[in-house]
Amino acid sequence: MFKVWIDAGHGGKDPGAVGNGVQEKDIALKVSLGIKDRLEAEYENVQVLLSRSTDVFLELKERTSKANTAGADILVSIHCNAGGGKGGFESFRYTSASQNSIKLQNALHKAITGEVGGIDRGIKAQNLHMVRESKMPAVLTENLFVDVAADADRLKQASVINAIIDGHVQGIASYLGLKRKAGEDKPVTQERDINVPSKWAEVVWADLTDKGYFDGSRPGAPITREEMAVVVSRLLNNIKK
Numbered sequence: 001m002f003k004v005w006i007d008a009g010h011g012g013k014d015p016g017a018v019g020n021g022v023q024e025k026d027i028a029l030k031v032s033l034g035i036k037d038r039l040e041a042e043y044e045n046v047q048v049l050l051s052r053s054t055d056v057f058l059e060l061k062e063r064t065s066k067a068n069t070a071g072a073d074i075l076v077s078i079h080c081n082a083g084g085g086k087g088g089f090e091s092f093r094y095t096s097a098s099q100n101s102i103k104l105q106n107a108l109h110k111a112i113t114g115e116v117g118g119i120d121r122g123i124k125a126q127n128l129h130m131v132r133e134s135k136m137p138a139v140l141t142e143n144l145f146v147d148v149a150a151d152a153d154r155l156k157q158a159s160v161i162n163a164i165i166d167g168h169v170q171g172i173a174s175y176l177g178l179k180r181k182a183g184e185d186k187p188v189t190q191e192r193d194i195n196v197p198s199k200w201a202e203v204v205w206a207d208l209t210d211k212g213y214f215d216g217s218r219p220g221a222p223i224t225r226e227e228m229a230v231v232v233s234r235l236l237n238n239i240k241k
């Protein structure tokens with residue numbers, strides 16, 4: 001069972017970047033919960049652990065030590081950007097990252113930019129706590145700018161949040177080589193149309209409709225006792241003749 005650690009940046013008293021009616025901590029939490037839901041629902045053999053699943057404050061140190069103690073296989077820290085950009089997406093690994101961190105970053109970056117579109121600010125390395133102190137391959141994603149109006153507008157759209165979630169899910173699944181769960185193989189049962197006679201009954205239905213026993217409507221519907229009485233009465237009348 002693979003253990004994926006998803007770290008929603010900021011939280012509680014620390015809103016992260018704020019702008020245009022968007023708080024970074026809220027986006028980070030939404031995306032994190034979405035990644036857990038989708039990854040566990042759609043892929044086999046994977047468990048997603050979260051730094052936080054509610055709006056609470058955590059020190060950076062708590063986040064990495066929890067992930068290290070849990071023995072997570074990878075860590076992805078979710079953030080939004082602000083402060084002097086034109087908008088877009090960028091990802092970070094540690095400045096002297098492992099080969100696996102670079103592989104994870106490449107997989108995530110490709111999948112997220114593919115899903116989200118917009119400006120690609122590049123695959124970057126920086127001395128950040130979350131990617132430095134994590135013992136496992138670790139990447140931090142900066143998902144659009146809350147202080148760029150066009151990006152903030154996008155972050156308010158459910159379809160864009162979904163695209164960010166999808167990109168992360170695809171990148172993680174691709175890096176870990178996760179297998180998709182088989183679709184539930186429900187047999188496809190064809191609902192019958194009660195207004196069309198079954199093939200085997202076509203001739204008889206047409207004949208008895210012609211003879212006036214039935215009015216020709218709803219051949220596939222169940223019959224009531226009173227409808228049956230009408231049919232029997234018509235039959236008896238015909239026999240008497």
Ligand SMILES: [Zn+2]
Nearest residue numbers: 009016079080
């Ligand atoms: Zn942040």
